[in-house]
Amino acid sequence: MSTGPLSRVRTTDANNIVPCPPANLSVAVTSTVINRFIAAAVIPKIQEDNNTLVIPEQEVDHVWVGEMVLQHFKLKSLTVNTALPDEQSLVLQSKGFAMEVEKSRFIFHYMGIRCDGTFWVTLNETDAEAVLRLTLLPDGRWSATFPHLEVDWGQLVVYHQLDSKACGIAQKVLEIFIGDFDAFVVSQIKKKLDEEAPSKAAESLNGVFAKIGIRAMTPPVMTADTLRVMLDLNPVDFGCAPAPTASAMPDLISRDIAIRTTLTSVNNLLYNAAQAGRxxxxxxxxxxxxxxxxxxxxxxxxxxxxxxxxxxxxxxxxxxxxxxxxxxxxxxxxxxxxxxxxxxxxxxxxxxxxxxxxxxxxxxxxxxxxxxxxxxxxxxxxxxxxxxxxxxxxxxxxxxxxxxxxxxxxxxxxxxxxxxxxxxxxxxxxxxxxxxxxxxxxxxxxxxxxxxxxxxxxxxxxxxLPPFFQKAILEVGFAAIQGGVDVDLEAEFMQGVFSKL
Structure with a gap:
């Protein structure tokens, strides 16, 4: 039986899409490796990026509240539990979330009295649990959504500072409304995080998926400790039509990271690469x-x-x-x-x-x-x-x-x-x-x-192999080419590696 691709002329349709011979690679990664990767690369990325959320200026009762910019997001830990609540979802548990609201303005006016001031906010020691669901789009990309978010709010504190001592005469009057003001600011921050944080995170993930030059042939298939996926080995820039969704995943070697492909897939990949001039x-x-x-x-x-x-x-x-x-x-x-x-x-x-x-x-x-x-x-x-x-x-x-x-x-x-x-x-x-x-x-x-x-x-x-790769397996056969390794690597070391990339 031949293992090479069919020799044929490379043709395209009206949209310059090429029907290419299929090539696939199945990959499995344990949740342990995923969590180490998150600790080493994802959390530092969150804290290094200058992400912001903005709450527009508003007026409540007798107080005008200026624009609030939520920034300086921090996170102590983020862990993943796969296959919850189903095999296409996972639960993210974050600990020690913190952020700040940069200094903004407020104006108090009541019965002819007006006082201007500055306020700012800090949030610390907040925990959250979110469900991340991953589905497969027709073009072979994954799509992320967050259908559930539950927050255990920590220390959310609003600070105030009046511009002038002259406003001291209104301090007692202001204190009547300051509780309502603080409650309003807190409610707006919680609402913003509840409503926009999941969509912002999904948008970021989907942006990453869109940039990846490799398409998937299956949605993620998860068990209690492993995420598996079948990938289309033909990169997007080959101009190949998206491969059809695979109906089943093959069994993979039991290791922290495992891969499996076939001789036919490798030959088809080489053929498609040559046709695309790669x-x-x-x-x-x-x-x-x-x-x-x-x-x-x-x-x-x-x-x-x-x-x-x-x-x-x-x-x-x-x-x-x-x-x-x-x-x-x-x-x-x-x-x-x-x-x-x-x-x-x-x-x-x-x-x-x-x-x-x-x-x-x-x-x-x-x-x-x-x-x-x-x-x-x-x-x-x-x-x-x-x-x-x-x-x-x-x-x-x-x-x-x-x-x-x-x-x-x-x-x-x-x-x-x-x-x-x-x-x-x-x-x-x-x-x-x-x-x-x-x-x-x-x-x-x-x-x-x-x-x-x-x-x-x-x-x-x-x-x-590098010392952190252990129990390696490599099997080259006519029916399958597969391998896998266990990863014995501390998160601190991985973080040092990713910081150099």
Whole structure:
């Protein structure tokens, strides 16, 4: 049975939506990991962001109350309990919520007496419990709502300050109304938090979901201690149509974090990525390549284009195809992988000089190479490249390789063995350095991999996992590719890590 995607022309509908072969990844995360993530990343984010809620100015009885700005939100803890009250919901319990109302104005007027003053408010030691429900929208995004919020109000204190001692004559009169004033301010703050805090939190969450470039194929499926979801591996920017909602979730490994996919999904993802032009890596070479090394190896081009930019470009014209002949072994067949070294002129004079060199090569002994040079074109992707680059050498490479003995048997490391490269085939796409012997180049590539790169990489096996990953499992099979780890990490350490990101 074939595990690769169907070869077909990439077509779009009227809305430029592409029907892509499906690719999915199932993920499970325990509530313990979620809570550690909240403590390390979410709470600091809440406290660092300058979020505000605004209560417009109002008048109550004989007192005008200016605009109230709720700010400086703080939170001591926030924990999650999954699958409450149902498998698509979870309960958030917050402790030690605090905030401030910045100084605002009030005006008291009664029987011809007017006094102006300032007030401000502090709220401390408030606890809350909210239900967060997550549903799946037709476009593959999650949607968050807060259908329930219950608040245990802590210390909510209103402070006042009169502008002038002259108002002291009205102090007794003011005290008659000050209780009503405080009650009004408190009621407005509670109403604002009750009504707008859930919608504000939902808006923030939905904004995050909208920015994520990966869609979901299921709503969250939760148990008492785990959240599971199936993701569409095709990123939004591939232009693929949203995948249909999955009817069921596969079983996953019992670990704090677990993932599962299939060989077919991986091959479909690679196919869709190639069709979308995403299997491409462009890299600007360091300064030493643009000076002495450039001059020593390609003197003619260097003299024509001193200090020009050199960069490499690797692009898969066709998607590589993976196979799993036996458990723990993956074979990769790559066809038409284009590897190129390019020089980019910085001035019109350099463009003209390089063009003269190319013209001479086309009319000289390198006519065969010049022909492919004329047929080869590369799209400009970097903003500073406003002129067409010149290929120094570009080859089309096909080869087969693989890795076997993939496992995490010790639970603390990943072992593997890279296999020798086979069936190396090279064609010249473009050459402006003269004729290239493809047979010798194929031998050189095979020797570089088999005698140097592969042994060097194999000497690093097994790769030790970070110490906070424990009891790792990695299973590579034809039917499923899955893995998982337990996470033994204190929230303080995670917070330090996220603070550096």
């Amino acid at each position: 299997l491409r890596v462009e890299h600007d070479l360091p300064a030493e390549w643009n000076t002495s090394l450039f001059e020593d190896i390609i003197p003619e081009l260097y003299q024509a284009c001193r200090e020009c930019y050199l960069y490499t470009d690797v692009q898969a014209a066709k998607a590589p195809v993976l196979d799993v002949p036996q458990d723990g072994e993956v074979l990769v067949v790559a066809k038409d992988l284009i590897l190129g070294l390019y020089v980019h002129p910085k001035s019109m004079w350099q463009v003209a000089t390089l063009s003269d060199i190319v013209t001479k090569k086309k009319s000289g002994s390198c006519a065969g190479s010049a022909a492919v040079s004329r047929s080869f074109d590369i799209k400009k992707t970097s903003s500073w490249r406003t002129r067409k680059p010149l290929p120094v050498l570009a080859i089309r490479l096909s080869a087969a390789c693989g890795v076997r003995n993939i496992s995490a048997e010790t639970g603390r490391s990943i072992s593997y063995e890279l296999l020798p490269v086979e069936n190396v085939s090279v064609q010249i796409e473009a050459s402006n350095i003269g004729d290239v012997n493809t047979t010798e180049l194929e031998k050189a590539i095979a020797k570089a991999w088999n005698d140097f790169a592969a042994p060097l990489a194999n000497s690093e096996s097994p790769l030790r």
